[in-house]
Amino acid sequence: MTxxxxxxxxxxxxxxxxxVKAEAAxxxxxxxxxxxxxxxxxxxxxxxxFSNVAGCRRCKGTGTVRRSAGNADRLxxxxxxxxxxxxxxxxxxxxxxxxxxxxxxxxxxxLRAAVEREQVTQTCTWCDGTGSHEAAKDADWFTALExxxxxxxxxxxxxxxxxxxxxxxxxxxxxALADEDDxxxx
Numbered sequence: 001m002t003x004x005x006x007x008x009x010x011x012x013x014x015x016x017x018x019x020v021k022a023e024a025a026x027x028x029x030x031x032x033x034x035x036x037x038x039x040x041x042x043x044x045x046x047x048x049x050f051s052n053v054a055g056c057r058r059c060k061g062t063g064t065v066r067r068s069a070g071n072a073d074r075l076x077x078x079x080x081x082x083x084x085x086x087x088x089x090x091x092x093x094x095x096x097x098x099x100x101x102x103x104x105x106x107x108x109x110x111l112r113a114a115v116e117r118e119q120v121t122q123t124c125t126w127c128d129g130t131g132s133h134e135a136a137k138d139a140d141w142f143t144a145l146e147x148x149x150x151x152x153x154x155x156x157x158x159x160x161x162x163x164x165x166x167x168x169x170x171x172x173x174x175x176a177l178a179d180e181d182d183x184x185x186x
Contacts, residue, residue: 002140003137003140004140004143004144004147005144006144007040007140007141007143007144007145008144008147008148010144011144011145011148012148015032017148017152020032020152020154020169021152021153021154021171024154024169024170024171024174025171025173025174026174026176027174027176028170028171028174028176028177029157029168029169029170029171029174029177030168030169030170031166031167031168032167032168032169033166033167034165034166034167035138035165035167036165038141038167039138039141039142039167040134040137040138040141041134041135041137041138043134043138044164044165045135045138053132053134053135054132054133054134055131055132056124056126056127056130056131056132056133056136057126057133058124058125058126058127058133059124059126059127059131061131061132062124062131063123063124063127063129063130063131064121064122064123064124064129065121065122065123065124066120066121067119067120067121067122069117070117070118070119070120070121071118071120072118072120074114074118075115075118075119075120078111078114078115078118079115081111081114082108082111082112082114082115085107085108085111090104142156145167145169149169152169153171153173154169154170154171155169155170155171155172156168156169156170157169157170
């Protein structure tokens with residue numbers, strides 16, 4: 001079970017979704033709470049400030065970790081060979097990849113596999129490449145919230161608007177939202 005699945009199961013049990021759906025249908029949205037109380041980290045992230053985000057202990061905040069199997073010299077050779085393949089010419093001559101001659105497809109596939117195999121770094125699995133384990137957990141939590149909201153015909157809003165820390169769900173079919181759209185059109 002993934003972290004997203006775990007969060008989704010918890011979210012299904014944390015709210016009375018029938019009541020949330022009813023309020024969202026009537027009002028257009030239903031406030032679930034604040035990122036400070038809902039998300040795993042309890043933090044609000046701003047794109048211009050990283051001071052409140054703890055770096056990932058595994059990758060030291062870089063988002064990548066060293067692979068023991070990778071070899072920089074073999075990677076350079078494989079990448080140079082792949083770069084030497086004139087993809088544009090192949091597409092012009094043969095069309096899309098699936099219509100290339102099988103020996104050319106096999107050669108390109110082997111070069112791509114070699115480049116992948118010889119990578120000396122890979123995306124950190126603890127932080128999903130974000131450089132922060134807690135930021136990755138929060139992103140997974142929001143993904144789980146979107147999944148659960150969609151199960152009920154709702155969409156997720158926030159954190160934005162008047163209070164940038166609010167997390168809410170909305171009902172696109174709500175007459176309240178239709179009234180707001182009509183008012184804005186005037």
